[in-house]
Amino acid sequence: MLEKLRIDKLLSHAGYGTRSEIKKAVKAGRVFIDGVKVKDSGIIVQPNTQIIKFDEEQVQYRSTIYLMLNKPQGVISATEDGRERTVIDLLLPVDKLLSPFPVGRLDKDTTGLLLLTNDGQLAHELLSPKKHVNKTYEALVLGEVTEADKISFEQGVTFDDGYVTKPAQLTIFESSQTDEGQCTRIQLTITEGKFHQVKRMFLAVGKQVLTLKRLSMGPLQLDENLALGQYRELTDNEVDLLRQHRGIGK
Numbered sequence: 403m404l405e406k407l408r409i410d411k412l413l414s415h416a417g418y419g420t421r422s423e424i425k426k427a428v429k430a431g432r433v434f435i436d437g438v439k440v441k442d443s444g445i446i447v448q449p450n451t452q453i454i455k456f457d458e459e460q461v462q463y464r465s466t467i468y469l470m471l472n473k474p475q476g477v478i479s480a481t482e483d484g485r486e487r488t489v490i491d492l493l494l495p496v497d498k499l500l501s502p503f504p505v506g507r508l509d510k511d512t513t514g515l516l517l518l519t520n521d522g523q524l525a526h527e528l529l530s531p532k533k534h535v536n537k538t539y540e541a542l543v544l545g546e547v548t549e550a551d552k553i554s555f556e557q558g559v560t561f562d563d564g565y566v567t568k569p570a571q572l573t574i575f576e577s578s579q580t581d582e583g584q585c586t587r588i589q590l591t592i593t594e595g596k597f598h599q600v601k602r603m604f605l606a607v608g609k610q611v612l613t614l615k616r617l618s619m620g621p622l623q624l625d626e627n628l629a630l631g632q633y634r635e636l637t638d639n640e641v642d643l644l645r646q647h648r649g650i651g652k
């Protein structure tokens with residue numbers, strides 16, 4: 403489908419200034435479409451087929467943005483909040499122009515992979531309970547996590563509100579002594595995303611999650627080169643993988 407939008411909107415999304423700055427730039431004769439000087443900042447353009455120049459520089463336009471964030475603790479997975487810092491506050495102004503939002507929610511104290519995009523359709527499909535998109539978490543759990551817990555998670559555990567979880571895969575790594583007592587490092591892959599899902603699953607077997615980090619969502623793996631709070635754009639290949647994956651609803 404051919405995209406059409408106002409030239410002032412396009413240029414402000416592309417980082418050339420506010421709408422009123424662009425209006426002035428148009429008046430000053432700095433904007434051209436297919437070699438013709440633009441006179442009206444409300445004119446509709448088709449960025450896929452028309453060449454737009456600002457001060458003789460060809461404008462590279464895109465309408466979607468896909469960012470991978472290594473979420474740190476202490477920020478909430480929302481676009482805005484009156485009191486708390488949000489994941490959007492971590493972005494550079496230029497990366498906010500296309501209004502990305504977090505795909506799903508990680509708790510304030512959870513770290514790791516968070517996808518930010520303005521592609522509502524993709525976000526909707528990745529979050530749809532019907533699609534069963536795998537999410538893998540690494541956690542440090544207080545106490546000893548046992549083979550019995552692994553079997554319970556495979557069969558489904560019951561939350562305090564009576565909800566029975568879908569089968570989940572638990573991998574148990576080493577135990578260690580910490581200031582909090584004996585702890586076990588684990589990985590858990592779930593296919594659903596209930597509020598506090600992982601923490602509540604461990605509570606259902608009488609254990610407490612001390613730290614939680616998301617490693618992957620569907621085919622998208624956290625880039626371990628990203629420090630906490632850092633983010634990068636997805637590669638074309640990662641975007642393709644996500645698009646292909648969303649078709650695999652079960």
Ligand code: URA
Pocket residue numbers: 507508509510512597598599600601602614
């Ligand atoms: N499960 C949780 O308990 N918290 C998260 O942030 C994500 C999954």
